[in-house]
Amino acid sequence: MNHLYESLPTFAQNMACTWAGYVRARDRFSRHFYRMLREWQQTEMAPIESLLIYQRNRLDAMVRHAQETVPRYRELKGPSKEPDARRAIQETLAGIPILDKATYRDHFEEFLSTNIPAGRIRRSQTSGTTGTALPLAYTPEAIAEEYAAVWRMRARCGIGLRDRHLTFGGQVIVPFSQSGPPFWRENLYGRQTLFSVHHMTPRNLQLYVDEIFKQKAAYIMSYPSSLHLVARAMLETGRTLPAGRLKAIFTSSESLLAFQREAIEEAFSTRIWDRYGTSEFAVSMTACSEGLLHVDMEYCVVEVEVEEENEDYVRGPLLVTGLSNNATPFLRYRIGDIGTRLKGQCRCGRPGDVYLDVDGRNEDYVVTPDGRFIGRLDHIFKEQAEILEAQILQDSPESIEIIFVPSAEFNHTSEEALLREVRKRMGDQMHIDLKRVHSIPRERNGKFRAVKSRVGRLAL
Numbered sequence: 338m339n340h341l342y343e344s345l346p347t348f349a350q351n352m353a354c355t356w357a358g359y360v361r362a363r364d365r366f367s368r369h370f371y372r373m374l375r376e377w378q379q380t381e382m383a384p385i386e387s388l389l390i391y392q393r394n395r396l397d398a399m400v401r402h403a404q405e406t407v408p409r410y411r412e413l414k415g416p417s418k419e420p421d422a423r424r425a426i427q428e429t430l431a432g433i434p435i436l437d438k439a440t441y442r443d444h445f446e447e448f449l450s451t452n453i454p455a456g457r458i459r460r461s462q463t464s465g466t467t468g469t470a471l472p473l474a475y476t477p478e479a480i481a482e483e484y485a486a487v488w489r490m491r492a493r494c495g496i497g498l499r500d501r502h503l504t505f506g507g508q509v510i511v512p513f514s515q516s517g518p519p520f521w522r523e524n525l526y527g528r529q530t531l532f533s534v535h536h537m538t539p540r541n542l543q544l545y546v547d548e549i550f551k552q553k554a555a556y557i558m559s560y561p562s563s564l565h566l567v568a569r570a571m572l573e574t575g576r577t578l579p580a581g582r583l584k585a586i587f588t589s590s591e592s593l594l595a596f597q598r599e600a601i602e603e604a605f606s607t608r609i610w611d612r613y614g615t616s617e618f619a620v621s622m623t624a625c626s627e628g629l630l631h632v633d634m635e636y637c638v639v640e641v642e643v644e645e646e647n648e649d650y651v652r653g654p655l656l657v658t659g660l661s662n663n664a665t666p667f668l669r670y671r672i673g674d675i676g677t678r679l680k681g682q683c684r685c686g687r688p689g690d691v692y693l694d695v696d697g698r699n700e701d702y703v704v705t706p707d708g709r710f711i712g713r714l715d716h717i718f719k720e721q722a723e724i725l726e727a728q729i730l731q732d733s734p735e736s737i738e739i740i741f742v743p744s745a746e747f748n749h750t751s752e753e754a755l756l757r758e759v760r761k762r763m764g765d766q767m768h769i770d771l772k773r774v775h776s777i778p779r780e781r782n783g784k785f786r787a788v789k790s791r792v793g794r795l796a797l
């Protein structure tokens with residue numbers, strides 16, 4: 338947030354948020370957006386064969402574009418000529434080297450396409466909560482297509498572009514030093530109320546809840562962890578939103594943890610529709626009615642480097658290939674997230690690749706004294722009703738610290754149950770420290786991380 342904004346009175350900050358909302362909307366909801374949204378609403382439920390042909394055509398075009406205009410990919414093999422679309426996609430991908438973040442970061446200029454006019458290229462960088470931020474370049478079409486995938490999901494929930502909504506995100510829209518309400522700002526153009534995620538003390542949260550009850554919004558967009566704090570405040574005081582008030586809640590940007598989903602859906606009396614996407618414009622997965630994540634196959638191809646397999650699923654690091662961003666094609670890019678792909682079809686009827694979950698970054702793993710990587714640790718807290726929020730910290734392979742916010746009911750039995758669950762997953766060698774706290778600090782960008790393991794980060 339810049340100085341000028343900070344010094345403005347609230348009504349002028351609302352005007353600034355409205356202007357920013359207008360600029361954002363103009364970028365996202367272009368003519369290209371509407372065209373792709375219409376097109377993808379058709380392909381979504383089409384038979385898998387035609388979806389694969391569509392995906393193959395987009396992949397072939399991207400590979401040729403990379404070959405012809407991206408210095409780093411000058412030597413790339415051309416797309417497969419195989420008539421069967423599924424096999425052709427596999428063959429084409431097999432001819433492309435896997436791309437690591439470090440390679441991309443160190444040779445960024447070589448990944449830039451030479452035939453996009455400079456005026457059409459937008460620049461930004463990954464948020465870089467950990468590690469180094471990566472430079473990014475993308476086109477207006479990439480933005481429009483990402484939002485086409487997002488809005489296809491929202492349209493399925495009966496949400497329209499002009500519906501009123503509430504958001505809880507990382508932007509600092511209320512000055513940090515402000516100690517009284519309102520802890521939210523208005524984007525009048527976008528019919529949006531933006532809530533600050535940096536002022537959520539127990540006392541202030543009651544004011545947030547009051548405001549949510551007052552608002553006539555159709556949906557909420559949020560980081561799971563921010564809305565979870567609000568949901569807890571609602572459940573603790575028995576003020577849950579009546580069913581039918583909200584049509585949907587959309588989460589993204591962090592792994593949606595089981596205990597967060599449970600509390601949020603109960604407090605707001607509606608369903609969460611999660612989404613997996615990243616700032617590289619290279620992957621998008623959207624939730625279905627079964628709560629699983631479907632790959633938006635028009636927008637990307639996702640492969641799994643299989644590390645674990647059984648009858649039902651394969652699991653491992655994801656390699657993503659973006660089909661939308663011509664400015665810097667990401668081909669077979671090891672994005673740093675780990676996914677579990679179902680082998681069968683989803684019961685919802687939507688064809689194509691479907692994932693049970695996508696785990697956050699590598700450092701979200703705890704390493705045991707004997708060198709095992711343990712992920713999906715949020716499940717430890719799923720059954721622990723007396724724990725409101727928890728985070729696992731690890732600095733050495735021999736020990737972990739669990740910091741947690743206990744409810745009033747937390748007692749000796751709950752502590753034993755917690756330790757039992759941890760031991761189940763990490764064995765008896767690990768030293769475990771439990772620490773009760775009033776709140777768990779967020780990252781600089783307002784995000785919550787369930788596990789922060791320095792060991793996990795260094796090892797992978």
Ligand SMILES: [Zn+2]
Binds near residue numbers: 631683
């Ligand atoms: Zn499904």
